[in-house]
Structure formats: C-alpha cells, structure tokens
Amino acid sequence: MAQAGEQHGDAMWINMGPQHPMTHGLWNLRVRVDGETVVEALPEIGYLHRGVEKIAEVREFHKVVVLTDRLCYVSSITWSHAYCLAVEELMGITDKIPARGRYLRVVSNELQRVASHLMWLAAYGPDIGLLTGLLWALRERELFLDLIQALTGQRMNQNYPRVGGVRNDIPATFPRDCEKVVRHFFKKLEEYESLFERNKTFRMRTEGVGVLSKEDAMAWGVTGPNLRASGVDYDLRKLDPYDAYAELKFEPAVARGGDTLARYLVRIEEMRTSCALVLEALKKIPAGPYRVKAPRRAEGQAFRRTEDARGEALFYVCGDGSDRPYRVKIRSPIFCTMSAVPTIMRGNKVADVISIMGSLDVCVGEMDK
Amino acid sequence: MVDVDLVLFLVLSSVEVGAAYLVIASRRLVHSVFWLFVTLITIGGIYILLRSEFVGLIQLVVYAGAVPVLFLFGIMLTRRKIMEEPHEAK
C-alpha cells in the first residue's frame, strides 16, 4: 500500500512498500515523482534480513544446506547447490563428485529454474493487470512442483543438494514423467505467447519501458536474465561451467533492447532451454553412485559462483579447521541489481514502476539474506 | 383539486434557491461545487416541468454533467493544500 509522502518543492516522494499489494516480498522503494515522471528512486531493503550468514557460522557445514534453501524460497535448489559447490571447493573434493550426482544436480537445478520463472510470471501478470496469467502460470508450476516432489520428496525448500552430491536418486518413472510434463508445457508455452507476447496491450505496457542499457547493466553488476535482456551474452553455465553443464549443449537466451519486454522474452526462452536441458541430462545420465562422503572438517577459503535463476550467485566460504564454517559470504544477484534500480527507473512514468519492478524478478529472501 | 404543477414548481424552486444559497455560503469549495450540481439539476427539472423536455435533458447533459466536473478539476489542479481543507477554514 502506498502511504502519504512528504513534499519537496515540486516533486513528491512516494513510498511503495514495504507492504506491496502484489507479492514481491518485503522491501521499500521510494520514488521521487515530478508530475507523472519518476525523477529518482531509492530502494530500501533489509526488512527480511534473517541473519543467514551469521547462523551459518554456528551450524555444521552439511547442515547449512537447510538455511541456504530458504534464502530464495522460490528457487531453493539452486542456492543450496551453489553453497555445496563452494564447500566442495573448500574441502577439495570437487573432482571426486560422481558423474551421476553432477547430472542429477543439473536436472534438479533446471527444474527449479523453470518453477522459479513460472512463479515470476504468475506474479508479473497481475502486476500489469493480467490476472489470467497468475492462474495459468501457477497451473503449470504445479506440474513442475510435482516433478520436484517426485525427485526430492518436497515441493519447496527441499533440502536436496548435499556436500558431495545429492540426497537421493531419481525414481524409476522419472524420465518418462519429465518427458510428459515437458511436452505438455511446450504446448502451453504457445498459449502463453498468445496471452502475453502477441497481446497488443501487453506490448504497449512493456515495450520501451524500463530500459537498462548494456553499459549500465555491466557497470552496475547486473547479472542473469536482466543482463542477458540488455544484450550481453553472459551465462555462467557456459562461461564457467560447473557440474555437468560442460557436457550439455544449449544456448543461453539473449535479447536486445533491455526493456521489460526483453526481460520477459529472455525468461520464456530460458524456460524452454531448461526443459531441453532436463531431458538431455536425463538421457545422458550415467549409472553409478550419486554422492560421495565429504569430510566433516575443512580449512581454508574457497568460492564458487553459479547461474541462479536470477543471476550470479556466489558463495565465499572460509573454514578454520572445525566442522562449522568460519564465514559464509553470499553474493546475491538481486542485491546488486538493486543498485541499478535508480538508473532503470529514472524517466519512466509512475504507473510503470510496478511493471518494471515485477520484470526484474526481485526475490527479497536472497536480497536481504 | 390540487395544482400539481404549482406544488412541483414550489418544491423544485425552493430546492434550487436553497442550493444556490449554499453554493455561495459553503465553507468548502468542493461543497459549493456539489450544491452547484444540485442547482443545475433542479433547473433541468423545472425545464421538464415546463414541458420542454429537450432543453431540460440538454441542461442535464451539458451543465449538470460537465460543468461541475470542470470546476472540480479547476479547483483540484490549482490549489496545493487541498487535503488540509477539512481541518481548516476555507
């Protein structure tokens, strides 16, 4: 809900948040408005700070996975996976991870990425007034949550990646189920196209709105789909491959323009890519163990970055020889995108602020840690 | 038995004169505009009473429908302290 703001001269400061009518999480955006145009935007974050980095210092290495799951609760597996990779680097067991475990991580990551993007779409539709988008996206997300539940036993906050591999193997019917779901989903994606892309009103609301130029995006440290929508071909799964990504063929989705429409198109294309990756990984998956026993204690420091659903997630882990981390530092992509928000918002109309915020796919859990 | 025309005319015109008085006597500008709206509608009613329905309806469309809205826009777009009005005098 918007609250009354103060007046400075001709321009007015308006608070958008911390309670939003649309569920983008808990953060405040103060915009300075001159007439209808946004002159300045100042995000205020930290409302959801839970002290994850601090709590991680008092829990064993292996038990921090439960915490990192809940960093971005919409995209849990990718965050825990990033943490596990960093700890494996710290312990020096990166080459010992069995191939099956690496492929399973790819499968679970990509399924989670699709679920996360669908959640974004379900939240974005009502932002611009398209309430039908909410229900359609959530309907498809249910299918992927069912797959994730069959794989990990839980729909959200699954506690699936482990330091050294994954928690369990796939069920017997899993490849067939994935194929069925993906086939159905691709048909539905065409329906989404007609509801969103080919919808004249949607294009009116998103074309040319919230432009983030290539130089600005790179200067501010924006990563992920937001960066690729500005025309920069930067996907960590290709540039710095981890797990089995080096052995899989895919093309990162890049769009030009940097406006809201480009960000939308990039995520839709990424959903297609992820589904193809899941099927390919399930075909190529080798037999064997899926987890190796990792040591309890670790010493040293290591970092690892991965391509999360929202950008570059980096974990920097320090160990001091005990079985608990000395320090876990989390680099969240949305935290860095927040610094680019004033640049994106300036010059747009007030009514577009919500549309732009929605298109950036803000997940407050990972931003505030 | 009862001259309905006269009764109706008296009712309408008393409402109209009262509303016209309130236009100039109201403490708040928006109330004045509201009473102007009432005045214009009752004038339209008097036209209809005088068997000129066309003029009465045109009065409603043009005057009662558009003029008070224009006044309100004029008030709201020019006065900065519009929202403190309920607390202070006009």
Next chain:
Amino acid sequence: MSGHLIDLHYYVESVLSFLLGFGRDQLHGIGTASPAPLGGPLYGLGDLLGAEWLLVLLTWLLVVTVMVMWGTAVNLLVMMWIERKFYSRLHDRVGIKIGLPSMGFLATIPLLGGLFKNFVKRPSHLGTGFLQNVADGVKLVQKENLTPKSADAFTFHVAPVLIATSSLLVFAAIPFSEGFAVMRQVDLAGNSTNPLGILFILAAFGLAPIGILIAGWSSNNKYTLIGGMRSAAMLMSYEIPIILCIIAVVILTGSLDPFEIVRQQTVSLGEAVPALSLLPPTSSAPLYIPNWFIFPQIIGFIVFFVAILAEQERIPFDLPEAEAELVEGWLTEYSGMRFGLVFGFKWLRALAGSSLLVILYLGGWTGPAIGTGLSIGQVGVFFPPQELWFMLKVYGVFLVWVWISWTFPRIRIDQILHIGWKKLIPLSLVTILLAIAMRGLGVYA
C-alpha cells in the same frame, strides 16, 4: 417478428386498479354499514382509494420499483454470476459453487424441507454458484461502515448515493422490449414511443463522473484524489466518442427514440439500401437480413464497443481503480455496504451499456419468433418473446466484454487518454461523415 410478453404499465395498472377498486368497494361497504361517527371517514377513505391520482402515483412508483428490482435483484446477480463463472473457466478452474446445496438449514423448513435433506451432511460446494453473490452482499452488509476521521463526512456519505443514483437513473429510459420500459408512451398507431429516450440515457451516463470525483476527494487521501481525477478524466474523454457514435446512428434513423431505432432495424437490408435492389435476384425467396445498424456503421460499432468498455471502467481500462497500482483506487476508503453498492453497480452500468449497444447496433429485441395462438390483453404471445431476445443479446455482448477484460492487461492512463482522444474521436467523426453521406447520397434510405 417477435412480440413482447410484458407490458409493464398495463400489468401494473390493471393489478393496482383491481386491488384499489376492491379496497374501495370494501371500504364503501364497511363505511355505509358502520355507525355514524365512523362511517363517514371510512367512506371517504374508500373514495381516496378510488381516486385517479392515487392510481397514477402508485402505478408509477410500482413500475419504477419493478424496473429497479429487475435491474438489481435479477440482472445484477445474473451478470455477476456469468462473469465469475466465465473468467474462472478462462483460468482453467471451476469458479464459485455456493448454491442451494450450501444451505443445509433449508431442511428445517416445515413442508419443503424434505427436498433438501441431502444437503445437510454433504459438502456445501456443489451448487451452481448463484448464491455466492448474495452471500457476498450479506457479508458486506454486516461489515462496519467506517468513515475516516478526517474525511469530509458530508460528501463522503453523499458520493456513493450520487454514483448509485446515476447508475440507476439510466434504467428509466432503457426499454427491455416494446412493453417493458418505464418511460414509454403509445402513439396513435399503437407503437411504443419515447421521443427523447436516447438523450435521457446520455444525460444519465454523463452524471457519473462527478460522483466519482467527489468520492475520491472526500476520503482525505492523496491517492484516492488522484485516482478519482484520473477516473473522471477517463470517463469524460470517452463520453465524447459515445455521443458522437450515437449521433451517427441518430442521423441514420432521424429519431432519438429507442423504440423507433429498434423498429427501423426490423426492415430487410434490401429495402433499406435501394442500391442493393440493382443486384440481380439470387433466388425467388430472397434472404432476409435485418437492417441492424452494425452493417452500415461497423466503424461506429467498434468505436462504441471500446468506448463503452472504458466508460464502465473494466480492465483493460481500470487503472483508476486498480488494486496493484501505485495510486489506490478512488473507492479505497469505503467499506461495508457503501463499498458494495458502488462496486456492485459496476455491473449495473455494464447492463446499461450493453443494452445501449444492443439497441443501437444489434437490433434490440427483434428476432425471429413463432407466434402462438395465445394473447395477453391485446398483444399476441410469441416465442421467443422480445424480452428473451434482448437479454440473450445483452448477455452475449457482456460475455464478450468479460472475455476481453480477462485477457488483456491494464492500459496506462496516458495510453488510455491517447486512445480516446487521438484514435476514437477521429474514427467516430468518420462514422458521422459516413452516416451523413449514406443518408445524403441516397445509398441508405
């Protein structure tokens, strides 16, 4: 051609005159039979009941009541139900399901309770959903009517009344068939006529923005004020294409009378357009295409369709009252039944707009019908009667509007005004030119 089933004034007047006459006779009887001090006044009361003016007054009151009941108690609920069920199906879900099976307490009714025995222990969400809106209304009635402390009490309470009144006022002039109308005279040839009906409807539509503006201002909330101003700006900008399109239709028909407009749409297209008779005849029995004004006025139809959609503040034009936007809607501070009234009358305005569209462009209540041999009063009964055709067309148009509403995102306010002023007004001027040309050049009779 179809005939109307309900002649509102005639039915109401005959029922009332019967009742009043019965009362008068009884009172006369009691009056003459009573002892002296009581007899005179009772006889006088009977005279009062038989008076002409009482009959006329009560007839008018009851006619207006029936029309308001028809608009609100019946059509409001039906249209809300249609909308909620239809958009639920667009969302791939079932939708509201509270109906008679939800009312397990009905089994306690003395006589008919046996019919509802099954509903006591079974789950309640098995009905068609028709009673959900009634339940929502009851919920709103029992909520507390909050008034913000610093709101302007007088205008805060008056604004919903203004909005409700202007929404209901339209129904005085909208005919639902040849007999089912409040404002209706019968001319010498026996046809219904209402010489200035369309103008009245326009006047009633035009009274809406001021209520919204006052509602937005009186809540003492900067954002409802902006929302109210945007809403009024949008409504006033879109009134212009509406009026211009109506002018085009009036040019074609030469009359402001909704009955006359519908009557002129019953002739065959071949008669209305003399030029068509130059074509060689295709068969011995030519196809009867009714002269609906959508054919010569297709641009006007599209412009009017979009403009009325904006006038009703439906998505895609509902930025002034959108929940998710920066500026909250103009009815934020209203709660309880005040909110319910204003919110529910949105569907009443949908009914009014849709009826206007059907009358002007889609042939109103005309449609093929089979005559039954029966007759009520002097009018023959046809199946399907005119009321049924009218409601079918109205609901059909409404369904298309619901479809559009739930498929498109919201348009931004500056884009809305851009469409209204820069696209719809020139197009409506073009249709006026076309109408004048058609009439003037004799292409259209």
